[in-house]
Amino acid sequence: MRPTSSFMRWVLDSIADRGLSVLGGLTRGPIESLCQVLVSERGEASGTAIAREIATRYREATPAQRLRFFDYLLGEQWLADPKEVFKLAKSYFERPTATALARLFPVAEPKRQELFRRINMGPGGTETIVSMRKDLLALLPEHPRFEAINADLVHLLSSWFNRGFLELRRIDWKTPALILEKLIAYEAVHEIRGWPDLRRRLQQDRRCFAFFHPALPDEPLIFVEVALTRGMARSIQPLIDIDSRPADPEKADTAVFYSISNCLEGLRGISFGAFLLKQVIHELEEEDLHLRNFVTLSPIPGFRKWLAANRGMLPPGVSFEAIVQAAQGESAAASDHIPDLMLRCCARYLTEARPDGRALDPVASFHLSNGASIERINWKADVSEKGIAQSFGLMVNYAYRPSRIERNHEQYVKQGRFARSEQVQGLLEEKKTA
Amino acid sequence: MRPTSSFMRWVLDSIADRGLSVLGGLTRGPIESLCQVLVSERGEASGTAIAREIATRYREATPAQRLRFFDYLLGEQWLADPKEVFKLAKSYFERPTATALARLFPVAEPKRQELFRRINMGPGGTETIVSMRKDLLALLPEHPRFEAINADLVHLLSSWFNRGFLELRRIDWKTPALILEKLIAYEAVHEIRGWPDLRRRLQQDRRCFAFFHPALPDEPLIFVEVALTRGMARSIQPLIDIDSRPADPEKADTAVFYSISNCLEGLRGISFGAFLLKQVIHELEEEDLHLRNFVTLSPIPGFRKWLAANRGMLPPGVSFEAIVQAAQGESAAASDHIPDLMLRCCARYLTEARPDGRALDPVASFHLSNGASIERINWKADVSEKGIAQSFGLMVNYAYRPSRIERNHEQYVKQGRFARSEQVQGLLEEKKTA
Amino acid sequence: MRPTSSFMRWVLDSIADRGLSVLGGLTRGPIESLCQVLVSERGEASGTAIAREIATRYREATPAQRLRFFDYLLGEQWLADPKEVFKLAKSYFERPTATALARLFPVAEPKRQELFRRINMGPGGTETIVSMRKDLLALLPEHPRFEAINADLVHLLSSWFNRGFLELRRIDWKTPALILEKLIAYEAVHEIRGWPDLRRRLQQDRRCFAFFHPALPDEPLIFVEVALTRGMARSIQPLIDIDSRPADPEKADTAVFYSISNCLEGLRGISFGAFLLKQVIHELEEEDLHLRNFVTLSPIPGFRKWLAANRGMLPPGVSFEAIVQAAQGESAAASDHIPDLMLRCCARYLTEARPDGRALDPVASFHLSNGASIERINWKADVSEKGIAQSFGLMVNYAYRPSRIERNHEQYVKQGRFARSEQVQGLLEEKKTA
């Protein structure tokens, strides 16, 4: 089967060779005219060729041209007929039946969505849409008027990247280099420092899984890195030590999810993480190893900043500098109380809720919402510069226990209850008594 | 990678084993309650498990239960908030901005769509949705109230089965039997009479292509059968003769598309045919054979019925019986004028438009709309019982000429002009002079 | 990657186009001259092109030409230098060192082997060699002089089809039709009567496995059909009943190997059966079903003939006609003793040894040699015409118990001991006492 792209080249070449007008002046005209044609009747006959041309044109566009393009998409022609909308909405309001709503809904759809659907028909269409959204997200802060376009893209992408269409694939050293180099590029938590580092992370005592979408077969959407260990790992450096010796996976009792990274900026906010973790836990169980615990080793991105705003929690005389020194120091004679202090502060931070009841810490929020519990807080767990800067080197294990996931999730969402281990509970209570 | 279904079985088993309540009483409760849960917060944590349960429950439901289920889906809870809709529609009417529409659109979406999207997340979800639509279509004539549900399904399926997500595959004798047996089942034009018939249709002088969707990897959505011939085939029986000797494809100059069949009733109206034909023409060109013509050999389903309603066209003394006899007879001494008469009547029928400007004959309408032309009408082209009954054995070749497709399409759609060969034009003009 | 055959076509076409002489007059000359060239220096440069030409020429040869070809291969030039052989053999005899033997061996190799190895280099070479051997086997009875050529082919094919190069594949309804139709063609024990029959044999309560060789990727070499049953099946008809209802494999406790067929006549005597059965037992164990027994349901091809030669065993008054009637009859009032009599006679037959200590019955010999035991003899087990004709409808279960395989094999080979169940032993002893 030829790649579709060769098909499109053929279509365009045919057209060119035969002196036809199909894309006529358009092939050199602005992308805006092509969009016009694509949703017209001519678009029905030559849709994929035009869609492809739009993709090419968009790829080659300058930032200024893209900005203009998005403004064009805000135009009236891409909206809906206000009178018709109002008329049908009124009917529905007066008599709220399924039929009345079925009449209103297609009319209330921004015409932009049909445009995006047709762009998607061309070769590389999905890639184009995803990359449009990436650009749009970058523009949004300065150009909030594009939020309406973003809403359309989110609507379509959420539907197209429905969990039912995703494919879980194991990533290992047999995976094509083309995909592996993307892991290096996209790893967002603990940087992969080149191929030898990647290779170590794919050895026998590691697992890596990613979700893919059939329309982007070489693009991991999200991936998770797992270490198989004896006992629950309490610090990250040994896990990402290139020279560490691969352990025997048969002897591991714990799977540590130590890094989970989204890959495509254009899919930001379209959430795969919870599905990924749950299915990976299943895959690991199927492997007939002897795993009993499924935990993360997670960063605590907001801890230090939060503590700075709540310095009152610290006993007099404990400065940030002292904490940092303790976190970095080999021995910590004079500051024996600091580790314990930090664990207690951190327990408090992790169980702190925002006004909406969700966890203040975004990583905590993600895992608690997935039904995990706050299992253990670890001192000297990430002594990298970044780790010290974020959280004085503390990290946390969240635990996924299949039998508690649903209850934890529900209590978290409905009652704002943060599932936690006795150890963490202990840290909180000591705090109170202290 | 384990099949997702094993994953779900594991989730449910886990739940069962651990005495959890997630699906609790639900697993034996009605499908309606499961739908309720699926769109709730609990659905977020255990969504795929619940979706799978709904799929199972639906598959096992009786016709009466399905009817009740669809009525349930008409319920108010699956609609939209009429007040909110009205309020936002009014805002949009008063100030029709992209932002105002972006606020209205998600609120005007029937909540049913979210339900369907979540059902799609489970294993086999897409299959379930497609099969729901199949049932719905069967119920519609008697229960037109379900049209609103159908509209939602069409909306989602059109988006999910976007051309950009389809995969073209060649079907040949190396294709898994599992898929081949579906061709036998779904061939709608010229029945495939068992495996030897199918095998003949996949020999060296034949081609067969189908579209597939990644979520239904073993289900052809639509397929086309092609014969590679010298000259434009003028009758179907030699093409479907099991005992005919496979010709040398290197000597063929014409590709005859002699059968195109949609497979899944649940996707009725979601159109793949035009895309399929165009891409197959491309695939054939890529093959480095010596093909110069791409034509169909198509049935004329409405001809006889139309002629019955327009008997006035027939000269006195020409009865249907006489036509049938001529069509079936070996020699046709006494009725030499009948073939010519029929060709002229048929040319007239094929160029007859409906009030909306489209061709009266549905097959003609499909090909003309794709940009093909009416190339040649053939007498004694399908002498099967069905062929005689439909069209006195006449068939028609539509020709696809890449260089004319777009112009033909546009003229057909905008001006109601039916592209035709000189031969067909001649038949029409003789008619007039006659 | 292009198929090699297109490569060869290109080589030959290049040669032809460029007016070169490489195969010169040869391309139309006899296959014998091509063989001459293939082993010459010119063969080194254009070896694959010449090899391919030999394959084509051989395929198109008439029986008379093939006969002439084999006689040609007996020619002196394809032997070894007798003087040299003698000289080196004498050296080795006088001083039997590894070095002396290493000098002799390559010289004592028939030059024919190098010819076959070079033919194998061309596209489809292995297929050609296998098909040469097939023809040769058919000629051998009348032309025993070809035995020397056969010996060379056996030597090469045994080495090339070494177990280490074979690939086990599961055959099911997802297998390409191209391969499935070969099962229909090659099934040698219980004829597969068309596609519906085959389909039934690949349902959920069945398994089918085959060995393949990488050089013949679409050719099963040997395959076995397995039924998963509750209890040890005692008759074949229910197993091959197209209309029988597929059982739940989870409820099966026994895997019944009811048919094992070699496919390629050209590989006759190159033995895969023992490897296949053992690996299939393993595959089944890996499947996590609940199988406890691995047995065959096997024909007894020589029983009736043997009994005819040993009629003295039958009590007076028991005629073959009576036995046949009993075997076919619904009820068998008058002949109650016949079943038991037959079981006893059959037990004796199955444990009868040839002068070399192997079992007289060839099927028994195969399974005993593999380490199986004679487990149970079944009356009315194959009431087909063939079953009655071979063995009065009796069949036998051989049992494979992994823990006993090696011991059974060794005792069979070294001491001529036939492993048997107590039931079979009982039949033999009753016999003695009788």
Next chain:
Amino acid sequence: MRPTSSFMRWVLDSIADRGLSVLGGLTRGPIESLCQVLVSERGEASGTAIAREIATRYREATPAQRLRFFDYLLGEQWLADPKEVFKLAKSYFERPTATALARLFPVAEPKRQELFRRINMGPGGTETIVSMRKDLLALLPEHPRFEAINADLVHLLSSWFNRGFLELRRIDWKTPALILEKLIAYEAVHEIRGWPDLRRRLQQDRRCFAFFHPALPDEPLIFVEVALTRGMARSIQPLIDIDSRPADPEKADTAVFYSISNCLEGLRGISFGAFLLKQVIHELEEEDLHLRNFVTLSPIPGFRKWLAANRGMLPPGVSFEAIVQAAQGESAAASDHIPDLMLRCCARYLTEARPDGRALDPVASFHLSNGASIERINWKADVSEKGIAQSFGLMVNYAYRPSRIERNHEQYVKQGRFARSEQVQGLLEEKKTA
């Protein structure tokens, strides 16, 4: 399908679990005893298990144990029966018929070969054999007595790695990292300096192909690197410059084979190179690029050494130091004559024959024997340290012209004629006149 290795583990575990004796004391005994058993009757029943054990034992053996093992293989029991050999050789000598030879040949085969064939039956068997040969080759210089074992291995491996069993695969950035890292390891001509270097060599203006054998699916046997260029590349540094900009392959007219490397030491002398180059030329022609020339850019390994031995060729006053300076210098004012001098010397070197008529330079010998011609000698072509050391930085293009390959090969082999371009011929003649 489970990997065979799991099968073997199962077999051994079964045996262990069931308290069987099969490998009994053997599993801890020396590899020699296992070999004994493998060729015995017990080997027939448990052959693959024993073969696997031998593979494991061999892998874990110390150098001393391996040495002992090879000595063991020289033992009398692995030879042939000298009396029998002599008797049959005499018969054949007296009456040299195909039948007589067919009797002698199997008897004259060292029994070692059957041992190796049986080792090959186990999982990883082929790998074991190849690695035994690797060790053997390392030992041969000091232990020439092992040559007899080597002869057996060469005999078997040549037959097993017959061209007909090899698979050509394109290597690109979609190839599994597992295979790519082997290219880095095995590149023998121009070292690949890590992943970015490799990546550059797999860009759009490059091609890479390798042969694989089905029994070693992750092991390239030999690979060639090709650059697509405009004009015939005359120096290597630009080709292996990581930062060079990938060119448009559509604009290339020449394919430059700039590196060809054998991978497995254990297959040394089993020749794939000629086949590889010819098939790759074909693959490139099939690609529909616009390639007209297929040339190498090859090192001249023996030039400097040869010149050292033939210093008389150099005019007085031209020292090696001066040549090196000229080869390395940016401008070469004073030494304008040196480049021309070197070209002429080199032309003479490249056309210099050994006593057996083959080219003195091993790389020249390879390409001339393949039917290539000496096309152009290039000054300052490889200014790396190695290039200067081998050949004062000179490299040579050999040209493959499909239409001349066979003639060139034949004239080279039969008449010792070295095909060369007019330019090279000119260099030789100038030399003479000089």
